[in-house]
Amino acid sequence: MKQAILEIQRFNPDVDQKPYLQPFQISYGPDTTILDVLEQIKLEQDGTLTYRRSCRHAICGSCAMNVNGRNQLVCSQPIANHVRRNGRLTIRPLPFLPVIKDLVVDRTRFWDQYLRVKPWLMPPADVPEKEYRVTPEEVAALQEAEKCIMCGACFSACPIAGLTPAYIGPHALLKLYLRVAAPRDVGISIRLDEVENQDGIYGCRTATPCIEDCPKGLNPTQAISTLRQMALKRQKFEEKRRQRQTQLV
Numbered sequence: 001m002k003q004a005i006l007e008i009q010r011f012n013p014d015v016d017q018k019p020y021l022q023p024f025q026i027s028y029g030p031d032t033t034i035l036d037v038l039e040q041i042k043l044e045q046d047g048t049l050t051y052r053r054s055c056r057h058a059i060c061g062s063c064a065m066n067v068n069g070r071n072q073l074v075c076s077q078p079i080a081n082h083v084r085r086n087g088r089l090t091i092r093p094l095p096f097l098p099v100i101k102d103l104v105v106d107r108t109r110f111w112d113q114y115l116r117v118k119p120w121l122m123p124p125a126d127v128p129e130k131e132y133r134v135t136p137e138e139v140a141a142l143q144e145a146e147k148c149i150m151c152g153a154c155f156s157a158c159p160i161a162g163l164t165p166a167y168i169g170p171h172a173l174l175k176l177y178l179r180v181a182a183p184r185d186v187g188i189s190i191r192l193d194e195v196e197n198q199d200g201i202y203g204c205r206t207a208t209p210c211i212e213d214c215p216k217g218l219n220p221t222q223a224i225s226t227l228r229q230m231a232l233k234r235q236k237f238e239e240k241r242r243q244r245q246t247q248l249v
């Protein structure tokens, strides 16, 4: 087992004026994840340490935190990959979001912005008796966006979302793309109306932290760029979709 110092940002609003870093001596093996170490600290050193986690399999997205300046799902990260040469690593809560306690942030703005894109499917009036018939190419175009687990890593890494609270954010725009690009969805106009502005698709400055910090390797910037092209040729795109929907059933 190796030794390291894990510095964790602590903040208890009941007693602390501001956040501070607290060092913990920890030991780890080659397969120990950062979450394993947090659990170890909570169990053996300080039961008041507060963080979110659930699935432990990089699926629920609840354990997203900032590790040495990059957002990560700590349940999927071997700590050995992150200990710096000086034998330390630093864990902070996701940036740009209000801290509730220690590593737990308030995600209200993240979810509010997500709801603006009406992320549910709006199906055609003519629903088939069996399944919709969608081509493999159409499915392939959606697959990337479908992998998003809504962990908040991209939203919290985005400087525009951080500094401009009205900006809808890369997570919501990626999910919007998922709906707009789905041939069985009829909500193109409603959805594009919501984001054809500076708080939506034109707010992105194509900074790439959202791509760099996405734990699933997704590319919200590309989705936003595709949405811009769709918006630019909106009438043509809507007409094409109407035609396509007649072949779905």
Ligand code: FES
Pocket: 053, 054, 055, 056, 057, 058, 059, 060, 061, 062, 063, 064, 073, 074, 075, 076
């Ligand atoms: Fe669910 Fe890490 S605990 S993604």
